[in-house]
Amino acid sequence: MTMPHEIPPRSGVAFTLDKGQRLTVIDPKGEQVADLLAFARDDVAEVISSGRTLDYASRIYLTTGDRLYSNRSNVMLDIVDDTVGRHDFLLTPCSKDTFRIIYGDTDPHRGCFGNLAAALAPYGVAEDMIPVAFNCFMNVPVNGETGELTVEPPLSKAGDRIVFEAQADLVIGLTACSALQSNNGSFKPIHYEIAS
Amino acid sequence: MTMPHEIPPRSGVAFTLDKGQRLTVIDPKGEQVADLLAFARDDVAEVISSGRTLDYASRIYLTTGDRLYSNRSNVMLDIVDDTVGRHDFLLTPCSKDTFRIIYGDTDPHRGCFGNLAAALAPYGVAEDMIPVAFNCFMNVPVNGETGELTVEPPLSKAGDRIVFEAQADLVIGLTACSALQSNNGSFKPIHYEIAS
Numbered sequence: 001m002t003m004p005h006e007i008p009p010r011s012g013v014a015f016t017l018d019k020g021q022r023l024t025v026i027d028p029k030g031e032q033v034a035d036l037l038a039f040a041r042d043d044v045a046e047v048i049s050s051g052r053t054l055d056y057a058s059r060i061y062l063t064t065g066d067r068l069y070s071n072r073s074n075v076m077l078d079i080v081d082d083t084v085g086r087h088d089f090l091l092t093p094c095s096k097d098t099f100r101i102i103y104g105d106t107d108p109h110r111g112c113f114g115n116l117a118a119a120l121a122p123y124g125v126a127e128d129m130i131p132v133a134f135n136c137f138m139n140v141p142v143n144g145e146t147g148e149l150t151v152e153p154p155l156s157k158a159g160d161r162i163v164f165e166a167q168a169d170l171v172i173g174l175t176a177c178s179a180l181q182s183n184n185g186s187f188k189p190i191h192y193e194i195a196s
Numbered sequence: 197m198t199m200p201h202e203i204p205p206r207s208g209v210a211f212t213l214d215k216g217q218r219l220t221v222i223d224p225k226g227e228q229v230a231d232l233l234a235f236a237r238d239d240v241a242e243v244i245s246s247g248r249t250l251d252y253a254s255r256i257y258l259t260t261g262d263r264l265y266s267n268r269s270n271v272m273l274d275i276v277d278d279t280v281g282r283h284d285f286l287l288t289p290c291s292k293d294t295f296r297i298i299y300g301d302t303d304p305h306r307g308c309f310g311n312l313a314a315a316l317a318p319y320g321v322a323e324d325m326i327p328v329a330f331n332c333f334m335n336v337p338v339n340g341e342t343g344e345l346t347v348e349p350p351l352s353k354a355g356d357r358i359v360f361e362a363q364a365d366l367v368i369g370l371t372a373c374s375a376l377q378s379n380n381g382s383f384k385p386i387h388y389e390i391a392s
Contacts, residue, residue, distance in 0.1 A: 045322070050247070051286065054287060056298065058345055058346065059345060072293075090246075092267070097268075128241040128267055131327065142338050146257070147255045147338075
């Protein structure tokens with residue numbers, strides 16, 4: 001049994017994933033969000049697209065059996081297992097600006113956005129190329145009548161997981177999310193495993 | 197009184213908008229969608245962001261008083277008037293792939309995506325830089341329980357309009373949408389006016 005990799009609280013990593021490999025994202029303590037990005041390894045201008053994916057799925061909540069598409073309408077990742085069933089694909093990674101605008105912080109943390117930008121820079125990904133992330137375990141109910149959305153505590157409990165299978169050679173960005181509201185008021189680590 | 201500009205059915209245009217100018221998008225016949233994109237004129241890597249905007253608005257349906265933010269969290273456009281109150285900011289512009297994947301077309305139209313890419317190319321915008329558009333008059337109800345989304349006939353009637361005020365010098369992309377389902381089964385023109 002392999003030990004999972006650990007992403008410390010309020011940080012992020014980037015790594016490659018080969019076509020056919022599986023990535024398991026684990027919430028080890030419960031109620032912790034992990035923002036996930038995927039780029040085509042041979043051309044990082046190709047990136048996961050919420051707009052394409054939600055259009056093809058005809059659903060805003062994705063789970064086992066759903067496919068994450070790129071901005072070129074290629075399948076990048078399949079969700080092959082999911083013990084939670086509630087993730088967000090509407091909102092961009094939290095950032096200095098999120099903390100400034102929503103939380104009123106005067107010396108804001110760089111957030112998932114800054115963590116992803118730093119981790120992905122060696123792969124040639126610039127800040128402006130970071131789109132809406134697939135936010136594992138993030139719980140954003142939408143009121144269908146008013147359109148109002150709220151950021152609620154994740155439904156994930158300790159040990160819950162979501163498993164993706166790569167449909168292309170990818171660069172992955174992954175965080176332990178830095179926004180208090182998204183993680184029910186405390187910052188916890190995220191674990192991940194890669195298997196062939 | 198100025199004559200409005202006309203965008204013929206299933207086509208698109210790009211033009212500049214100066215800070216402080218107002219753009220009025222008009223549905224002259226009713227039930228016709230217009231996909232709108234905005235880029236910062238001095239650096240087209242800065243572009244409207246659904247993920248930032250919906251996060252700051254805490255709502256998926258935007259209308260008068262709401263602000264469209266960029267991927268750098270700057271305000272690009274304010275919605276200053278709106279006679280409809282239902283627009284979409286979840287889905288990417290329809291494309292060859294949309295028509296292939298959703299409609300099963302074997303010789304698909306290039307769609308709003310192709311029309312926007314062609315119109316915006318002279319401004320230095322590449323296809324991969326086209327994000328989720330603000331889809332004026334597009335009616336995409338979301339079921340808050342299941343997350344299911346459906347593309348329904350626009351609520352706009354002949355002469356309905358939405359008015360934006362530019363908060364920066366912008367490049368705008370605008371279409372008369374090419375997807376049958378989005379426009380209740382027929383393709384109509386879109387009109388627009390620019391005023392200082």
